[in-house]
Amino acid sequence: MxxxxxxxxxxxxxxxxxxxxxxxxxxxxxxxxxxxxxxxxxxxxxxxxxxxxxxxNKRLINFYRVLRDNPDELIEIASKYTYEKDEYYRLRDRFNEGPLEDVEDAAILLYLNKTGFNGLYRVNSKGEYNVPFGKYKSPRIVDVKRIQLASSILKKIEINSxxxxxxxxxxxxxxxxxxxxxxxxxxxxxxxxxxxxxxxxxxxxxxxxxxxxxxxxxxxxxxxxxxxxxxxxxxxxxxxxxxxxxxxxxxxxxxxxxxxxxxxxxxxxxxxxxx
Missing domain, CATH: 3.40.50.150 (Vaccinia Virus protein VP39)
Structure with a gap:
């Protein structure tokens, strides 16, 4: 499942x-x-x-399109990110500054989702992602098997925003x-x-x-x-x-x-x- x-x-x-x-x-x-x-x-x-x-949420939909069409690239890029406070805020700034290539945008979104406070997705009035760094023991940022299975299911699905x-x-x-x-x-x-x-x-x-x-x-x-x-x-x-x-x-x-x-x-x- x-x-x-x-x-x-x-x-x-x-x-x-x-x-x-x-x-x-x-x-x-x-x-x-x-x-x-x-x-x-x-x-x-x-x-x-x-x-x-x-x-x-167009960035969320971009994530699912990348997940469906480019799972290997998503895994490769997101696997390079480390769970560190400085890394988090560096990537959050990059996410907000944009625009990014679709795969990088999706990889950073995955990282922020797994390492930000409570897994929130929240933006301010300027549309900037503003969730603070989350404190976890050892967050699993990239679950390869879960990503691959989800990608295979999405192959049959139309994705819209x-x-x-x-x-x-x-x-x-x-x-x-x-x-x-x-x-x-x-x-x-x-x-x-x-x-x-x-x-x-x-x-x-x-x-x-x-x-x-x-x-x-x-x-x-x-x-x-x-x-x-x-x-x-x-x-x-x-x-x-x-x-x-x-x-x-x-x-x-x-x-x-x-x-x-x-x-x-x-x-x-x-x-x-x-x-």
Whole structure:
């Protein structure tokens, strides 16, 4: 079974079985699309035979294209980097100064992801990566087997960097789409969506709802994960053919330690219960 190459805040590793439980039994044979890709925990678990991935973070998408098309060069360059504080800030500066060749950009992103604080991807208002050096005992920057396996899976996949609703152009009747959008915050201080310069507000969630309705009308199956907040429930609970299920997730990242632990989230889907 494949695993994500990058660490990613908001990854769905702990929610995978709950999501798959909603899928039809023949899901391994279906085309799969993921418009908010991030670290791709569900994607790599599923190992789809065909489909598409997408993210608005263009440097992240460049990483996955390099991972798919040039894994050996990615391994070669990233293996030269050392886990040292001075090296980290030197490469972070180079990453920010750019522009870089695609493979070097991807290699530095991999390095920063494995050695930066908490595996965050965060940029400031200028679009500069500003995550500080992370303290680890012995971080594994280049996992050759994981990279090679991920590359082989991606060979069959179209990789895009567009707005999420572009999936409606690709998805066909019977396909499966998984949406993992930046969650509508439970509170004003719980927003961990600053991995790209573009925000994602309530209007975007309304547009996402419209996209789900469009896919439903085309016969495309979807699952969306989101926060358990009243505005999200109000958007979806009254739509014919949709259902909203509450699941518990363990939240390990929060600036307030007392707010870590189990929280309610929702899975929104048009999958028939008989699936």
């Amino acid at each position: 494949a695993r994500p190459v990058l660490k990613w805040v908001g990854g769905k590793r702990r929610l995978i079985e709950e999501i798959i439980r909603l899928f039809p039994s023949d899901y391994p044979e279906r085309t799969y699309h993921e418009p908010f890709f991030g670290g791709g925990a569900l994607f790599f678990h599923l190992e789809p035979i065909r489909g598409s991935i997408n993210d608005v 567009e707005r999420f609703y572009s999936v409606a152009k690709y998805a066909k009747k019977g396909d499966i789409v998984y949406f993992d959008p930046p969650y509508l915050p439970v509170s004003d201080t719980s927003d961990f969506t600053a991995y790209s310069r573009a925000g994602f507000g309530y209007d975007d969630h309304m547009l996402l709802k419209d996209t789900c309705v469009e896919l439903h009308e085309k016969g495309v199956l979807f699952v969306q994960s989101n926060s358990h907040v009243q505005p999200i429930l109000d958007l979806y609970e009254a739509i014919d053919g949709f259902r909203v299920e509450t699941v518990q997730m363990n939240r390990s990242i929060n600036s307030n330690a007392s707010k870590r632990g189990e929280v309610n989230e929702v899975l929104i889907t048009n999958m028939p219960e008989s699936c």
